[in-house]
Amino acid sequence: MSDAATVAQGFMDVHGRAPAGVWSAPGRVNLIGEHTDYTEGVVFPFAIDRRAFMAADRNNDDVLRIQSLQRPDEVIEIPIAELAPRSDHHWSSYVAGSAWALRDAGHDVRGFDVVLDCTVPSGSGLSSSAALECATMLVAAGLYGVPVDPFPFALLAQRSENLYVGVPCGSMDQTASMMGKAGSALFYDTQSGDVAHEPFEPGAAGLALLVIDTRAHHALADGEYAKRRQACEEAARQLGVPSLRHIAVDGLDAALASLDADLGRHVRHVVTENARVFASRIALREGDYVELGRLLDASHASLKDDFRVSADELDVAVEAARSAGALGARMTGGGFGGSAIALVAIEGIGELSDAVRRAYAERGFEEPSIWVVEPSDGAHQDS
Numbered sequence: 001m002s003d004a005a006t007v008a009q010g011f012m013d014v015h016g017r018a019p020a021g022v023w024s025a026p027g028r029v030n031l032i033g034e035h036t037d038y039t040e041g042v043v044f045p046f047a048i049d050r051r052a053f054m055a056a057d058r059n060n061d062d063v064l065r066i067q068s069l070q071r072p073d074e075v076i077e078i079p080i081a082e083l084a085p086r087s088d089h090h091w092s093s094y095v096a097g098s099a100w101a102l103r104d105a106g107h108d109v110r111g112f113d114v115v116l117d118c119t120v121p122s123g124s125g126l127s128s129s130a131a132l133e134c135a136t137m138l139v140a141a142g143l144y145g146v147p148v149d150p151f152p153f154a155l156l157a158q159r160s161e162n163l164y165v166g167v168p169c170g171s172m173d174q175t176a177s178m179m180g181k182a183g184s185a186l187f188y189d190t191q192s193g194d195v196a197h198e199p200f201e202p203g204a205a206g207l208a209l210l211v212i213d214t215r216a217h218h219a220l221a222d223g224e225y226a227k228r229r230q231a232c233e234e235a236a237r238q239l240g241v242p243s244l245r246h247i248a249v250d251g252l253d254a255a256l257a258s259l260d261a262d263l264g265r266h267v268r269h270v271v272t273e274n275a276r277v278f279a280s281r282i283a284l285r286e287g288d289y290v291e292l293g294r295l296l297d298a299s300h301a302s303l304k305d306d307f308r309v310s311a312d313e314l315d316v317a318v319e320a321a322r323s324a325g326a327l328g329a330r331m332t333g334g335g336f337g338g339s340a341i342a343l344v345a346i347e348g349i350g351e352l353s354d355a356v357r358r359a360y361a362e363r364g365f366e367e368p369s370i371w372v373v374e375p376s377d378g379a380h381q382d383s
């Protein structure tokens with residue numbers, strides 16, 4: 001089990017001195033509101049109980065020295081003065097990018113040593129990238145006396161992913177990682193920047209939210225993500241609106257009438273998904289988990305058929321989960337592999353997990369990893 005003590009010991013082993021502190025930030029599950037955060041939509045993620053832990057201390061070498069317990073033989077050293085966007089998608093860039101973003105925003109962040117341990121499985125669609133970015137934001141701020149302001153920090157972390165790492169993501173993952181709270185999901189309006197914690201404790205209703213990590217990672221994902229984003233921007237341009245958030249459900253038919261079928265299906269997903277996020281908030285407040293499950297199912301159908309970001313492994317997991325009694329199930333995150341979630345009665349967890357594993361074995365898919373996920377606290381200093 002990895003935690004703050006493990007990574008502090010890892011730092012001791014490597015550097016022969018204690019770290020100045022340990023900081024951590026979680027991955028996220030998105031309950032609902034997928035592929036809406038880059039077109040001013042609403043999203044409803046929560047921080048999860050898997051985190052990137054970082055033990056760190058300043059150094060006097062003006063170098064960013066990055067090591068990971070997952071890669072014991074690698075030492076990445078980047079002179080602070082040479083931090084600059086590189087678009088190389090290297091794992092260490094999720095760390096270096098945040099240091100760059102803070103410096104680029106005018107903060108006097110200099111050299112530091114960091115040893116990290118990430119318990120968010122990489123490639124699982126659960127945002128190990130945001131966990132690394134947000135933990136680094138706190139490390140660099142903590143070591144160099146930069147006051148932490150969670151929402152602007154989340155946007156800086158997104159900026160580092162966009163520019164330094166070179167991934168054109170929205171701001172959902174970083175906001176969830178930075179601002180999540182145990183026992184709640186984060187209702188985040190990316191247009192207004194409003195963030196609200198909505199109590200979300202399925203266990204209190206005898207339910208559990210399962211993560212099904214398909215372990216499938218499709219190589220095309222990055223390019224396909226960028227294409228979806230471009231399609232949404234092109235549709236907004238043709239409709240004469242700043243973003244698809246300006247199209248309401250009752251204006252959908254008129255919008256679709258003026259677009260070709262391909263752009264139209266993108267718009268239909270985004271507009272109906274925004275409506276499902278608002279409806280999910282109401283369902284949660286009313287404790288109506290049957291309705292929430294229905295919305296999760298509808299979200300998956302829209303992502304699969306209209307937005308076309310699902311994958312066979314996700315569809316099989318979702319179908320098997322539903323057949324085995326889930327109230328609802330959907331892919332979560334960017335798609336093209338990664339993870340699905342399923343809302344299920346606690347006593348049905350075993351049956352559902354068996355059903356998904358059986359369906360995977362029948363298809364010859366790699367065995368999925370399935371666990372109960374708990375809404376957890378966002379980024380913080382551990383010690």
Ligand code: GLA
Pocket residue numbers: 030033034035036037038169170171172173333334335
């Ligand atoms: C990825 C991105 C997010 C968001 C989701 C899809 O996780 O990083 O910004 O766009 O995909 O909802």
